[in-house]
Amino acid sequence: MRTEIFFFILMSLCLLDADGLGYQKAKRGVQQKSITGTYKYVLNTLEVQELPNHKVRISFGGFWPNDRKRVETRNTGSFDETVSLKGRTALVKLGEGDDPCVITLQFRPARVIASREGSMSECGFGFNVEVDGTYVKKSDRTTF
Secondary structure: OHHHHHHHHHHHHHHHHHHHHOOOOOOOOOOOOOOOEEEEEOOEEEEEEEEOOOEEEEEEEEEEEEEEOOEEEEEEEEEEEEEEEEOOEEEEEEOOOOOOEEEEEEEEOOEEEEEEEOOOHHHOOOOOOOOOEEEEEEEOOOOO
16 A cells, blocks of 8 residues: 555656656747858858848858879869848859759758759769758858
8 A cells, every 4th residue: 555655656746747847848939049150061061151131141162072092082162152041041043044053051040951953063063062961050150
């Protein structure tokens, strides 16, 4: 009988703690104060600076390592563009013609999700250099 009462009290305390005392709800709707900063994904770097009038300057440096005959070389690609920021999304259009390279950057707390649509050749990047990926914020600063 004592074991059952002890067990009941113990379970009641656990449920009480989980429902109210020790439980804190995550805050919703809190956005990151600024998207300005340096973001990294593998060897690639995105530097972002928020500007007035819903504009953003984005600088990308991408690399693809190439280890041939014991000599390391790297294929590279880059861009430095100022574009509009709509909500938490920026679109960078590179190249002209019927199928331009369009890079979408979706800003999330402490990260950027980058994806490319359109012609890879219009991006102007070296062989195998891609912008696609989830970039993690490493610093609130840029080199601009």
